[in-house]
Amino acid sequence: MVQLGGNRYGKAEVRLVHVARGAGASGADLIRDWNVGTSLSGDLADSHLTGSNAKVLPTDSQKNKVYALARELGGDVAPEVFGVELGSFFVSSQEPITRARVSVDEYGWTPVGAAGYSFARAGDLVRTTVVHVDAAAGTTVVSGLxxxxxxxxxxxxxxxxxxxxxxxxxETRDRILATSVTAAWRFRPEAVAAGVDWDAAFRAGKSAVLETFAATYTYSLQQMLYAIGSALLDALPAVCEVRLSLPNKHHYLVDLAPFGLANDREVYLAGDRPYGLIEGAVLADDAPEPGIAWD
Amino acid sequence: MVQLGGNRYGKAEVRLVHVARGAGASGADLIRDWNVGTSLSGDLADSHLTGSNAKVLPTDSQKNKVYALARELGGDVAPEVFGVELGSFFVSSQEPITRARVSVDEYGWTPVGAAGYSFARAGDLVRTTVVHVDAAAGTTVVSGLxxxxxxxxxxxxxxxxxxxxxxxxxETRDRILATSVTAAWRFRPEAVAAGVDWDAAFRAGKSAVLETFAATYTYSLQQMLYAIGSALLDALPAVCEVRLSLPNKHHYLVDLAPFGLANDREVYLAGDRPYGLIEGAVLADDAPEPGIAWD
Amino acid sequence: MVQLGGNRYGKAEVRLVHVARGAGASGADLIRDWNVGTSLSGDLADSHLTGSNAKVLPTDSQKNKVYALARELGGDVAPEVFGVELGSFFVSSQEPITRARVSVDEYGWTPVGAAGYSFARAGDLVRTTVVHVDAAAGTTVVSGLxxxxxxxxxxxxxxxxxxxxxxxxxETRDRILATSVTAAWRFRPEAVAAGVDWDAAFRAGKSAVLETFAATYTYSLQQMLYAIGSALLDALPAVCEVRLSLPNKHHYLVDLAPFGLANDREVYLAGDRPYGLIEGAVLADDAPEPGIAWD
Amino acid sequence: MVQLGGNRYGKAEVRLVHVARGAGASGADLIRDWNVGTSLSGDLADSHLTGSNAKVLPTDSQKNKVYALARELGGDVAPEVFGVELGSFFVSSQEPITRARVSVDEYGWTPVGAAGYSFARAGDLVRTTVVHVDAAAGTTVVSGLxxxxxxxxxxxxxxxxxxxxxxxxxETRDRILATSVTAAWRFRPEAVAAGVDWDAAFRAGKSAVLETFAATYTYSLQQMLYAIGSALLDALPAVCEVRLSLPNKHHYLVDLAPFGLANDREVYLAGDRPYGLIEGAVLADDAPEPGIAWD
Known part of the structure; x- marks a missing residue:
């Protein structure tokens, strides 16, 4: 009376640092510092029902392919390119596997000094991408930060x-507005098919978020969400949908009156919990259905 | 050219400890230690597009209601009951709000000594529930651990x-199998409507997970996933679907041969990253569509 | 004009799970789940000043010895015994090394079912020990939780x-008192020399903490600190000093009066930050000087 | 037979954001984003032994003073100045209190755009300071990152x-060397007495760490530790001692030979645990004894 529903399996948090020696300006090294996840689905009922692993490519093999593919592709490769290649590999080489999901988190490094081989972790954000490759539905790319x-x-x-x-x-007519932006933008299928300058798109997306945040006078965080989403769609013509999650990192003006002190928007308590949480999507009017893109 | 898509907002991580004085055996106190989240949706486009907050019940008010409702309901209340009441309150009292999502994480405490007021954090798991109350689609309850x-x-x-x-x-014919179980079980709509002994259901669900884990000889973690899912459906007739996420917490047998030592399944390295990750659902044959339950 | 001061080096967070097959009651397995750290000091100026590694046993070798020693000692060994053996090994086998510090955090597991090989993480505390072995000053053992x-x-x-x-x-005449106990107890040198039933000492120490916490009516967390310290000294004759760190996990009674509700010690907000922090030592009157024990 | 040993108490993790409106270049705002801790000691045995709180200034009052002092000092104040003022306040105003320890962690923010009120978290490091004010021993300042x-x-x-x-x-003649620097530098008592440009000192210290890291060819992480310590003493004449803790963030070259691929210093696995840990001090030849500075 019981049936297996949707399922997938893979390797999570494969930590890969790829040094592209001398590939940067003036012969400096370039670093790609990634946390990669793979997740495969398809004709996998047997492994759940009978214990047969005949169709289960080990997650260890998936991990090995992550490292090998980095070498095979070489040099300074965008995470989106890596995701598409990796997903396609699994779907094309493993007959029972009809869909692959590849996620890549990229950590930033800033050059230090002139040696060309010294770096400091940027620490200001994480670049993200999630790629789906489906034998029937095609390839989707969602990137962000x-x-x-x-x-x-x-x-x-x-x-x-x-x-x-x-x-x-x-009510307040003046407050601190602070948040930790999670933004993900879905690329149009035709853009994915034609190819995108993924690194340039990321830089443009990051700039759009920062500039819009600085330039937008708000009456709510919802308003900021919509403004950032719209700006991203504007900055990234290859994108058809943006999803945002914005926690309201509350800063409470401290009441110093009991101590005989005024506090004119000066001293704040930065709260931890609870926090407001605003989530929403902004889409182009002609955005196609997402299908599996957000799975 | 741009439109607002799905959106919701609310308060996350409202930390509430409710002491039911003398409500336990022999007059001992009972503790409900919760982390509550609320998320509302409905006719909220204005706040995104125009900055009007006329329909935006503050997340601070939502938080206040969490604490007040705990007092209003009194005593030793299951998180599922709390979620249904809280969600219904928002949907019924705020005209623009047509759907509420309430999540409750419950932390366990073990009595210490005979005083009746001393406790130690159990620390072995977190009980979870997510309730949706929708003006049109009705109420869904997903609980788990x-x-x-x-x-x-x-x-x-x-x-x-x-x-x-x-x-x-x-290949191996003997290995350590370790995981951190995340399990969520969806209750049938008619059971939600009729009422469930939620605490008893949680205890039965936890027991089913533990007993099945101990009793199942496995050839893959997928097999364990299906066994646990089936056992949960068997133990909880009010449940129609189970979703599980099982990271494979790899334990690597250490090669001690370089040191002239055998290592017959004795000394293991507990790995952090990467890890396998198995996700899947097990459903009753007659499970109705989930609708918004898993949103 | 510059000199090297105190220094040490080693391997941190070596994750070791030792399964003592059939060593428990009724032939059940026993698990020792550890996080081990080593730190060596001695005649190591060269490595800092000249880059010579001639006296620097690699931290990788230290890690290897952790795993090998687990196998060499076999079975169900207390972390204190392991620490003394490991520290003595480094000091006796590496001529430049005159002192070793070994730390072991032990995670608890609870048997599940009757199979004898199934366990669930206890999650209620971490058992700790720090051992110093010094060529001149001898061996010290500090254990705790x-x-x-x-x-x-x-x-x-x-x-x-x-x-x-x-x-x-x-001021309040009734409040919730909650804390996360960090306690460390220093064993007397003569007890270390004579040997201690370390596992029994840990159980007695844990019980003393829990029972004292439940039995002590307090006017401050300082009072609780002293009560627990005294109880530990009483329960553990082999111990001469206890150090405690007790964060005050504040639970704030929520003001529900604005909502027309009384709140008679019922509904609390569990705060995160800031928190009070009480630190202190309780010693036997005849406690010898600690020397390097707390380094 | 039991005595109270060393003890202290205070408030930990007081989160304070101070906005100095218009105090920056071109009228931009300046942000001081801090996590403050206080810890008081002195004649406090009564609270431990009798439950009398007659000498125990509440940690809540300490927290209030943190916020009030920020307002009282106003504007754009270095954390070291804040620490000295706060510590002095407690020692001078509370008769039983003879020593105060104040810690401040400062989080960095980078201006965004030209508005003067928009910022992004830098995320690359945390600036630290620990100040002791002792009625007898005087004032010590240890800063760092x-x-x-x-x-x-x-x-x-x-x-x-x-x-x-x-x-x-x-053995290897070429490897990645990565670490997460924790550095703390102790200022000379006469410099503390005379006053220091603390912000300039921090900038100089950070630069010294980064430049030395980039400029130093190493045969061990110990060598890097000594180089950084020496450079800090050189860059900061007001400093007499530096203490460093350098985890070796191992990057393992992945063996791709099983897949028929060379891997010439290109693809690395970034390990989590275990990791090497190098700790050490570098002192000026004429450094005075630290006394309580590092407590």
């Missing part, structure tokens, strides 16, 4: 909201 | 898998 | 404190 | 080490 923490010390208000029996929050 | 770390020191094999060019893994 | 989270839902007051210009805290 | 992750993709060798029975590591 996470852990980009930004703050406006002013230019934000919050008022005019409904007050129910449980509302005690005071 | 996470962070339940288990190990079989034997009774697991892994062999007979395909070997491709990148396969170096040796 | 950390991450033991406990709560009294009542039997705690806080009042009668000085009020300065910055004091706004209200 | 942590979480500065750096990598040399070459210019590092490791060979010539002793080989014992447990040594399997191959």
């Amino acid at each position: 996470k852990d980009l923490v930004v703050m406006n010390t002013t230019a934000s208000e919050f008022w005019g909201y409904p007050k129910d029996r449980y509302t005690t929050l005071a | 996470k962070d339940l770390v288990v190990m079989n020191t034997t009774a697991s094999e892994f062999w007979g898998y395909p070997k491709d060019r990148y396969t170096t893994l040796a | 950390k991450d033991l989270v406990v709560m009294n839902t009542t039997a705690s007051e806080f009042w009668g404190y000085p009020k300065d210009r910055y004091t706004t805290l209200a | 942590k979480d500065l992750v750096v990598m040399n993709t070459t210019a590092s060798e490791f060979w010539g080490y002793p080989k014992d029975r447990y040594t399997t590591l191959a």
Whole structure:
């Protein structure tokens, strides 16, 4: 009376650092520092039901292919290219596997000094990509960033909201607005097929997020979400949909009146929990259905 | 050319400890230690597009209601009951809000001594629940557990898998199988409507996971996933679907031969990353469509 | 004009799981799940000043010895025994090394079912030990526990404190007292020399902490610290000093009056940061000087 | 038969964001984003032994003073100045308190755009300071940084080490050297008394670490430690001692030979655990005794 539903398996958190020796400006090294995940699905019921592994390419082999593919592709390769190649490899080489999901988180490094081989971790954000390769549905690419923490010390208000029996929050015409941006943008199928300058797209996306955050006067974080989403669609013509998750990193103005002190937007308590959380999507009017892109 | 897509907002990680004084055996206190999240959706485009907050009940008010509702419901209340009540409150009291999602993580405490007011954190798992209340689609309840770390020191094999060019893994007829179980079970709509003994269901679910893990000889973690899912469906007649995520917490037998030592299944290295990750669903044959339950 | 000061080096976080097959009751397996660190010091100036590694036993070799020693000692060995053996090995076999520090964190596992090979992570605390072996100063052993989270839902007051210009805290005759106990107990040199039943000592120490926490009515967390320290000295005659670190895990009674609700010690907010932090030592009157024991 | 030993208490992790409005270049805001800890000691035996709180200034009052002092000092204040003022306040205003320890972690923010009020978290390191104010021993200041992750993709060798029975590591003439720098520098008492340009000192210290890391060809991480320590003493004449903790973030060259691929210093696995850990101090020849500075 019981059936197997959707399922997939793979290797998570394969840590790969690829040094492209001398590939940078003036012969400097370039670093690709990645955390790669693979996840395969297809005709895999046997392994669940009978214990037969005849169709289960080991996750260890998947990990080995991650390292080998980095070498095979060589040099300074965008994570999106890597994801498409890796996913295609699994789907094309393993008969039972009809779909592969590849995720790559990329950590940034900043050159230090002139030696060309010294770097410091940037630490300001993580670049992300998730690629699906499906034997029938084709290839999807969703890229983006996470852990980009930004703050406006002013230019934000919050008022005019409904007050129910449980509302005690005071309206404000000036507050700190801070968040940790998680943004993911889905590329149009025709752009994926034609090829994209993925690194340039990432730089443009990151700039759009930062510039929009700085330039937008807000009455809510929802407004910021929509502004960033729209800006990303504007900056990235190859993109048809953006999804954003914006925690409201509350900064509470500390009441110093008990100590005889004014506090005119100066001293804040940075709260941990709870926090507001705003999630939403912004799409081009002609965005095609996402299909498996966000799985 | 741009449109707003799906969106929701709310308060995350509201930390609530409810002491039910004297409500336990022999007049002991009972503790409900929760991490609550709320997420509302509905007619909220204005806040994104115009900055009007006229329909945006503050997340601070949502947080206040969490604490107030705990007091209003009183005593020793299951997280599922709390979630249904809280979600219904938002949907019924805020006209623009047509759907609420409430999540509750519950941390366990073990009584210490006979005083009735001393406890130690159990630390062995987190009980979870996610409730959706939708004005049109009704109410869904998905409960479960996470962070339940288990190990079989034997009774697991892994062999007979395909070997491709990148396969170096040796087959084994005996290995440690360890995982951190994340399991979520969806209750049937009619059971949600009729009411469930949620605490008893959780205890039965936890027991089913533990007993099945101990009793199942495996040739793959996929097999364990299916066994646990089936056992949960068997133990919980009110449940129609189970979703599981099982990381393979690899334990590598250390090669001590270079030191002139045998190592007959004795000394292992517990690896961090990478790890295998097996995800899947097991459903009753007559499981209705999930609709919004897993959103 | 510059000199090298104190220094040491070693391998941190060597993850070792030792399965003692059939060594438990009724032939069940026993698990020792450890996180081991080594740190060596001695005549090591050359490596800092000249780059010569002639006296630097690789940290990789140290790691290898951790795994090999587990096999050499066999079976179900206490972490203190392991630490003494490992430290002595380095000091006796590497001429430039005059001191070794070995730390072992032990994670607990609870048997599941009757199979004898199934376990669940206990998760309630971590057992700790730090051993120093010094060619001149001898051997010291400090053991203890950390991450033991406990709560009294009542039997705690806080009042009668000085009020300065910055004091706004209200006195209370009833509060929740919760903390995460870190306790470390130093064994007397003669006990270390004579040998100790380390596992029994740990069990007695853990019990003393839990029982004292439950049995002590407090006016401050300092009082609890002293009570636990004294109880540990009482329970463990082989111990001469206890050091404790007790964060005050604040639980704030939520003000529900704005919502027309009383809140008689029922609904609390569990705070994250900031937290009080109480640190202190309790010693036997005849405790010898600690020397290097706490380094 | 039992006595109270050393003890202290205070408030940990007070999160303070101070916005100095218009205090920066071109009228931009400046941000000081801090995590502050206080710890007081003195005549506090009563609270441990009798439960009397007559000498225990609440940790809540300490927290309040943190926020109030930020306002009282105003503007763009270095964490060292803040620490000295805060410590002095407690010692001078609370008769039983004879020593205060104040720690400040500072998180960096980078201006975004030209608005003057938008910032992004730098994320590349944390600036640290620990101040002790003691009624008898005076004031000490130790500053530094942590979480500065750096990598040399070459210019590092490791060979010539002793080989014992447990040594399997191959010598290498070229490896990646990566670490996460924790450095703390102790200021000379006379410099503390005379005053220091603390922000300039931090910038100089950070530069010294980065430049030395990039410029130093190493045969061991110990050598790097000494080079960085020496460079810091050279760059900071007001400093008499540096303490460093350098985890060896191992990058293992992946063996691709089984797949018919060469791997000439190109594809690496970034390991998590275990890791080497090198700790050491470098002192000026005339460094005075540290006293309480490192407590």
